[in-house]
Amino acid sequence: xxxxxxxxxxxxxxxxxxxxxxxxxxxxxxxxxxxxxxxxxxxxxxxxxxxxxxxxxxxxxxxxxxxxxxxxxxxxxxxxxxxxxxxxxxxxxxxxxxxxxxxxxxxxxxxxxxxxxxxxxxxxxxxxxxxxxxxxxxxxxxxxxxxxxxxxxxxxxxxxxxxxxxxxxxxxxxxxxxxxxxxxxxxxxxxxxxxxxxxxxxxxxxxxxxxxxxxxxxxxxxxxxxxxxxxxxxxxxxxxxxxxxxxxxxxxxxxxxxxxxxxxxxxxxxxxxxxxxxxxxxxxxxxxxxxxxxxxxxxxxxxxxxxxxxxxxxxxxxxxxxxxxxxxxxxxxxxxxxxxxxxxxxxxxxxxxxxxxxxxxxxxxxxxxxxxxxxxxxxxxx
Amino acid sequence: xxxxxxxxxxxxxxxxxxxxxxxxxxxxxxxxxxxxxxxxxxxxxxxxxxxxxxxxxxxxxxxxxxxxxxxxxxxxxxxxxxxxxxxxxxxxxxxxxxxxxxxxxxxxxxxxxxxxxxxxxxxxxxxxxxxxxxxxxxxxxxxxxxxxxxxxxxxxxxxxx
Ligand SMILES: [Zn+2]
Numbered sequence: 001x002x003x004x005x006x007x008x009x010x011x012x013x014x015x016x017x018x019x020x021x022x023x024x025x026x027x028x029x030x031x032x033x034x035x036x037x038x039x040x041x042x043x044x045x046x047x048x049x050x051x052x053x054x055x056x057x058x059x060x061x062x063x064x065x066x067x068x069x070x071x072x073x074x075x076x077x078x079x080x081x082x083x084x085x086x087x088x089x090x091x092x093x094x095x096x097x098x099x100x101x102x103x104x105x106x107x108x109x110x111x112x113x114x115x116x117x118x119x120x121x122x123x124x125x126x127x128x129x130x131x132x133x134x135x136x137x138x139x140x141x142x143x144x145x146x147x148x149x150x151x152x153x154x155x156x157x158x159x160x161x162x163x164x165x166x167x168x169x170x171x172x173x174x175x176x177x178x179x180x181x182x183x184x185x186x187x188x189x190x191x192x193x194x195x196x197x198x199x200x201x202x203x204x205x206x207x208x209x210x211x212x213x214x215x216x217x218x219x220x221x222x223x224x225x226x227x228x229x230x231x232x233x234x235x236x237x238x239x240x241x242x243x244x245x246x247x248x249x250x251x252x253x254x255x256x257x258x259x260x261x262x263x264x265x266x267x268x269x270x271x272x273x274x275x276x277x278x279x280x281x282x283x284x285x286x287x288x289x290x291x292x293x294x295x296x297x298x299x300x301x302x303x304x305x306x307x308x309x310x311x312x313x314x315x316x317x318x319x320x321x322x323x324x325x326x327x328x329x330x331x332x333x334x335x336x337x338x339x340x341x342x343x344x345x346x347x348x349x350x351x352x353x354x355x356x357x358x359x360x361x362x363x364x365x366x367x368x369x370x371x372x373x374x375x376x377x378x379x380x381x382x
Numbered sequence: 383x384x385x386x387x388x389x390x391x392x393x394x395x396x397x398x399x400x401x402x403x404x405x406x407x408x409x410x411x412x413x414x415x416x417x418x419x420x421x422x423x424x425x426x427x428x429x430x431x432x433x434x435x436x437x438x439x440x441x442x443x444x445x446x447x448x449x450x451x452x453x454x455x456x457x458x459x460x461x462x463x464x465x466x467x468x469x470x471x472x473x474x475x476x477x478x479x480x481x482x483x484x485x486x487x488x489x490x491x492x493x494x495x496x497x498x499x500x501x502x503x504x505x506x507x508x509x510x511x512x513x514x515x516x517x518x519x520x521x522x523x524x525x526x527x528x529x530x531x532x533x534x535x536x537x538x539x540x541x542x543x
Contacts, residue, residue, distance in 0.1 A: 021406025041445045057401040119399045
């Protein structure tokens, strides 16, 4: 069954939303998605909801969230896959509709990173194997820094090349009312910002945000503006970082696999030409460079040149992250779903000041865990 | 070394994460009034007229946004209860439907023995003197004289510790 996205809602993501409870925050996004989809709560047949385990200290977070999701008396399934939670929500909702079991399904991702009072890293570290890696690993930044160091050594990429990614991201975020960090930064700002874990500096890294996102998938869109799912793929990875980096080639192995499968499903042979806009899950600037190559937007070691050429800007030939991306906004359980929502809005032509001209095809990616990846390609036609 | 001869090895750890959960609009108002004035309010749904206690910003029955504050209690009725032995001493947990509310609040019964609890019995709220914006500003519910909910209007508000 063909599946279309007909509604997207998200909060205006901020560092702290102390004015609302978690269910009230979720409700904001859900109401906006229902309104965008032009359906009432009765039009939703099932709900998929998710967030990061430990981040709010809530075990049955789907129980807590129900006042916001409207899941009472409906099938509601929790999905929690770490950083990919949001993209997994989209994939789960897609499969529930594609299978024909449900006509209309809403995916709801949310996070309140401020609830754990700066202890996000403690929550993240609990993801890793307690016997071998947890005692030495120091959180998400260090794991990504190991990738960045490998990339830098391989291609002799300069810190200034990576910095350009966040400079462009902030320019786009300034056009997006939902984005969290919208203040312009320069390459000089980035390379002078505090070093977190070499070579990643403070401004190379994504923020922590409070926010929620909801996306409505249906097999029966009627005359609604639709973004059709044309390629959906997910690939998991090894447990240990050493196996991820060496055993199956490199950190972008599963992204290459997922992208190849999504391109095959969408019938694409030249993604750089056939995709009009990319909404990539880039937790840090260096990852954006590495993963643009994994997606086939350019060849190995060419990503710095791709950004420097302006091709990735809103008016370039392969715009990346018109929303401002994860580098500007990161309510983690919603982050992957925000990528899908942005891709859908671009295809539906409703992205406002950050709309890329003439989008027929958009790609959203999700990243999480020990470098596992998910890809969803959306098109204006089924 | 033969694994058969190895004593089982376990790695010890402890997770400590502080949290602070914003109560939000509905619960924030409920807790503020409880702390400042020692009174209980529910939220009435504009569509189905259901009065929820604890109050939620959106009606969990019909999904309408709820803003109308309605005074409830301090008297109410026990709808069901149990003696929980998880704590020492054991405590009597109960669902209490406050007068004026359509849903029941989970709390504890105080000042009576388990053998004296009956479903349907009348109780009244007991408030802590030192209140700081928590559901435990409500110390619990104690037995109250049997009387129809309508007759309780205008009577002194609950008890105090
Ligand atoms: Zn109602």
